[in-house]
Amino acid sequence: MVPTSKPVATGTCAPVAIRAENLTKEFKLAHHAYASLKGLLLSFLPRRVEHVVALRQVSFTIYKGETVGIIGRNGSGKSTLLGIIARVYRPTAGIVEVHGRVAPLLELGAGFHPDLTGLENIYFNGVILGLTRKQVAERIDAIVQFAELESYIDAPIRTYSSGMLMRLGFAIAAHVDADILLVDEVLAVGDARFQQKCYDKIAQFQREGRTILFVSHDMEAIMQVARRALWLHRGELRADGDAPTVVQEYLHAMQRETD
Ligand SMILES: Nc1ncnc2c1ncn2[C@@H]1O[C@H](COP(=O)(O)OP(=O)(O)OP(=O)(O)O)[C@@H](O)[C@H]1O
Ligand SMILES: [Mg+2]
Numbered sequence: 001m002v003p004t005s006k007p008v009a010t011g012t013c014a015p016v017a018i019r020a021e022n023l024t025k026e027f028k029l030a031h032h033a034y035a036s037l038k039g040l041l042l043s044f045l046p047r048r049v050e051h052v053v054a055l056r057q058v059s060f061t062i063y064k065g066e067t068v069g070i071i072g073r074n075g076s077g078k079s080t081l082l083g084i085i086a087r088v089y090r091p092t093a094g095i096v097e098v099h100g101r102v103a104p105l106l107e108l109g110a111g112f113h114p115d116l117t118g119l120e121n122i123y124f125n126g127v128i129l130g131l132t133r134k135q136v137a138e139r140i141d142a143i144v145q146f147a148e149l150e151s152y153i154d155a156p157i158r159t160y161s162s163g164m165l166m167r168l169g170f171a172i173a174a175h176v177d178a179d180i181l182l183v184d185e186v187l188a189v190g191d192a193r194f195q196q197k198c199y200d201k202i203a204q205f206q207r208e209g210r211t212i213l214f215v216s217h218d219m220e221a222i223m224q225v226a227r228r229a230l231w232l233h234r235g236e237l238r239a240d241g242d243a244p245t246v247v248q249e250y251l252h253a254m255q256r257e258t259d
Contacts, residue, residue, distance in 0.1 A: 014063035016099060017180055017211040018085060023094035025055040025080050025235075054080040056235040057094070064100075064179075067202075067212040069226035069243055071219070071250050076232040078215045082106060082182045085213070100179025100211070101130050103172075105186055109165045114158035118149055118168055121157055129176040139175045146201075147171035148194075162189040174201050180211045188218065199225070219247045 029050040055077045062068055070078045083089040084096055086104035104111075111128065112121045122143055126136035144153050147167040152160065160168070166186045173181060187198050202225060205212060214225050222229060222243055229246040231239040233253075239246045 014065055016061055016097065017064045017066070018062040018099070018213075019060075019095070019097040020081075021059050021095040023055055023058040023081075023084065023096055024053070024092050025077070025084060025089060026092040027052045027054055053235050055084075055091075055232075058232070058235075058237045059094075060230060060237065060240055062211060062213070064211055065206075065209040066228060067206055067214060067226045069222035069229040069247075070213060070215045070232065071217075071222060071229055071247065072232035072238075073254075075234075077235040078232055079106065079184055080235075081232065082184050082213060082215060085180075086182055098180065101177065102180045102182060103129055103174075103176050103178030104182045104184075105169050105173045106182065106184045108162055108169070108186055108189065109157065109160075110169075112157045112165065112169070115156050117156055118147075118153040118160070119144075121168065122172055125172050126176060129172070129178070131176055143168075143171045143175050146174060146197075163191060163194070166190050167194060170198050170201075174205075178210070180213070181205060182213050184215045185217070187221075188216075219251065223247055 029052050031048045031050065058077075058081070070081065072078055080089065082104065083106065084091055085098055086102055086106065087098075088104075088106070111125055113124060116124060119140070122140060123133065123136050126139070127133060131139070144150055147164075147170070149164060149167060152164065157165070157168075166189050169186065181202075183202075187195050190198065202212060202214075212225070214222065216222050226243045228241065229239075229243040230237060231246050231250050239249055
């Protein structure tokens with residue numbers, strides 16, 4: 001880790017929201033060689049399996065009420081980290097503790113069923129995220145209104161544009177009383193006005209003391225939303241500290257690579 005960036009002081013003794021200790025995630029990548037007839041004939045041979053270490057011995061503690069930006073180059077492990085916190089992946093080694101209900105906003109359309117309508121997907125996701133059917137029913141209008149998808153809500157999700165998927169995903173995540181919101185880059189596909197609406201909602205969550213993890217390649221957005229940032233580099237935690245310092249270190253490192 002870069003020694004100059006110190007973890008941000010979070011006040012007295014806020015409870016822990018997320019704690020990772022020596023978190024490691026390894027993916028096995030099996031290479032299939034079926035692209036040619038020769039490949040098919042050779043397929044009885046043992047397949048080459050590559051091990052990708054997406055996260056390596058990552059440790060940090062995030063306290064309740066913090067908003068933490070997560071930055072790093074493509075393939076540095078950001079989405080893998082959120083996936084582990086959302087329990088989509090299990091760590092290969094190490095510990096992750098998550099205290100509170102998580103609303104994950106990961107890849108576009110993740111968790112949606114393409115053949116179900118928008119409305120059916122709201123029920124489906126609301127229940128998966130911990131609400132009762134009655135609670136979902138009470139919030140349906142607010143969710144649809146926030147997403148501004150009234151005229152599309154009875155159409156199957158597979159007919160939605162990327163922006164519409166994001167609107168629905170954000171609207172659901174924003175209405176399930178989550179303690180921890182995970183946002184992986186998705187806001188970028190929204191138009192400027194809807195993005196602003198999402199940032200306003202995020203600001204409201206911050207005032208309410210919720211915890212937010214925010215992955216983005218937009219450094220302006222990171223600095224606007226988060227006081228603290230984690231920089232992942234090839235699966236390792238390079239820096240953990242106040243957002244402007246970590247962003248500057250990251251941008252300098254990127255600059256050195258292109259020089
Ligand atoms: N399901 C998977 N199976 C195999 N390898 C994976 C899987 N998911 C991620 N990886 C690998 O893990 C590494 C980290 O990927 P990850 O998606 O976490 O990166 P990222 O920081 O989110 O990148 P980006 O900025 O492009 O979104 C990459 O090498 C990727 O190929
Ligand atoms: Mg990613």
